[in-house]
Ligand SMILES: Nc1ncnc2c1ncn2[C@@H]1O[C@H](COP(=O)(O)OP(=O)(O)OP(=O)(O)O)[C@@H](O)[C@H]1O
């Protein structure tokens with residue numbers, strides 16, 4: 001239970017800047033995910049928070065207290081590692097007891113045989129054993145307490161690692177890709193359990209992942225990291241529907257968002273053969289990028305594809321089909337714009353529930369979309385807000 | 399009836415097993431077996447000879463036709479001479495004290511040093527490691543004269559301390575353990591740091607239990623080397639009551655002995671502790687050597 005503040009954290013390794021000024025506030029009890037491509041510095045940031053690594057500059061505050069100079073053990077943080085990092089020569093019970101033993105027993109009582117000389121600590125030892133059993137019960141690993149890590153399955157090891165982190169009521173719970181070594185099914189299951197754990201415990205979580213699905217489904221807020229900078233920190237929904245930059249829009253969402261180079265001239269926007277009137281936003285002629293999510297495009301004239309009704313003014317684009325991926329309940333169509341074959345297009349569509357036969361998409365087809373689902377970005381990649389697109393006078397809506 | 403049955407029951411599978419083993423025997427296998435047997439005999443023969451001679455009177459040791467079992471059994475006399483008339487128990491105890499003392503201090507110094515070199519980041523770590531490796535190449539003969547002079551000045555000759563002193567820090571052990579510790583997973587050490595382990599406890603609770611084979615292998619090396627060492631005890635030991643077992647063997651040859659039966663009995667007594675050490679540590683020893691071999 002703690003509030004974490006990072007102020008202008010910087011870190012470089014031998015001349016390579018890995019973190020270039022990170023400012024991040026994590027509220028008490030919040031589940032914050034750090035997402036980003038491989039090598040963008042997520043683990044480094046987490047290790048700096050935990051104290052395993054020192055930042056070159058910047059401040060780390062836990063509940064307002066600077067902890068930058070404290071060793072990991074002095075910060076009362078718990079960390080779950082990707083490879084679980086269980087102590088191989090100890091039983092599950094011993095593994096889980098370690099953080100408490102280290103925190104509550106003096107060093108002479110922890111030495112081999114220390115138990116014999118410290119009968120007065122019997123109460124503390126019993127408390128620790130009790131706490132371990134309680135947490136093991138919560139995680140449903142109480143039947144495994146006497147086993148060694150080598151005798152456990154991946155999912156069981158994962159739970160032990162979670163248990164070891166949980167026993168001592170940490171103020172901050174750090175996880176570095178804890179699910180990446182599990183198979184797909186188990187991953188979904190443990191994902192749910194971690195969310196449940198967070199909901200029940202009110203602990204502050206910082207969760208590192210490169211899997212955006214994990215980040216989007218589990219977190220209160222997501223921090224998107226790229227090349228050592230935070231691109232955007234927002235709730236999963238607004239990150240998806242309201243991205244601040246073109247990089248965010250491209251990173252979040254699968255298949256990737258559709259992007260079209262566009263030109264604004266005399267209040268008219270033209271892209272991909274579409275002409276729209278544009279009002280609001282910075283005036284003047286400029287180059288823009290127009291973006292639209294793959295599921296906002298609605299396919300016309302394909303058999304077996306549900307076409308959801310569109311609202312408001314619309315536009316349409318002619319598409320040449322290239323490939324179709326069948327995902328079961330939905331399909332992803334890869335195509336190119338008919339009049340501009342160098343622009344690729346991705347469309348995600350639900351299958352129709354009432355259609356028995358296979359999906360049939362013609363080689364040439366039209367897609368339609370609402371103008372309201374368009375996103376506009378400037379040439380610098382920043383989102384342009386306050387722009388409204390309208391149907392141009394000589395609209396092309398065929 | 400029942401006796402025969404119970405006796406023959408386990409015999410039957412044994413016979414078929416033997417038959418199967420014979421059936422799988424190719425000329426190549428037979429040859430391999432014979433070569434191995436020959437090799438084993440070459441290695442074992444000196445020991446057999448030593449033990450056999452230790453049971454004979456002197457004139458029979460010189461006898462031209464060698465028999466493994468003595469014609470005249472003098473074993474009791476020889477061993478009683480060694481163990482009771484000569485101060486062999488004292489010699490053995492001296493050797494034991496020196497070897498155990500050396501080993502204990504070597505482990506206490508080498509394990510933390512190796513951990514630091516393998517897992518801690520600090521300024522000068524690379525240079526320090528280079529120094530350690532360079533030190534492996536310095537033989538004792540180079541340092542023995544200054545050490546001797548120093549011990550003379552300090553008035554410490556003919557003490558257990560002087561017998562152990564040059565060996566208390568083993569750079570070889572530091573290097574061996576460093577190679578072994580290097581492969582210990584970084585994330586487990588980091589988990590331990592987050593959990594509140596001190597660095598010493600990381601070494602004691604995590605690293606050492608994983609390094610038992612390396613520690614065992616080095617212990618056997620060290621123990622055997624110092625048990626058999628003649629050079630340094632010869633330099634610093636002056637009195638009978640500090641004499642080590644191997645040094646005493648030399649004294650036998652030079653001073654008294656014409657009695658070779660007794661000399662061999664003494665040699666047997668001196669070697670047996672080594673055999674015992676090796677038998678106890680054998681499995682871990684082999685594992686330690688092969689593992690460090692792969693990674694080193
Ligand atoms: N100890 C180190 N020494 C030198 N470079 C390092 C060190 N640790 C990390 N780096 C570099 O810093 C960059 C970021 O590493 P980091 O482990 O934080 O990435 P990540 O976002 O966690 O990636 P992944 O998703 O692959 O785990 C990488 O380019 C890496 O090579």
Ligand SMILES: [Mg+2]
Pocket residue numbers: 042043044176
């Ligand atoms: Mg990482």
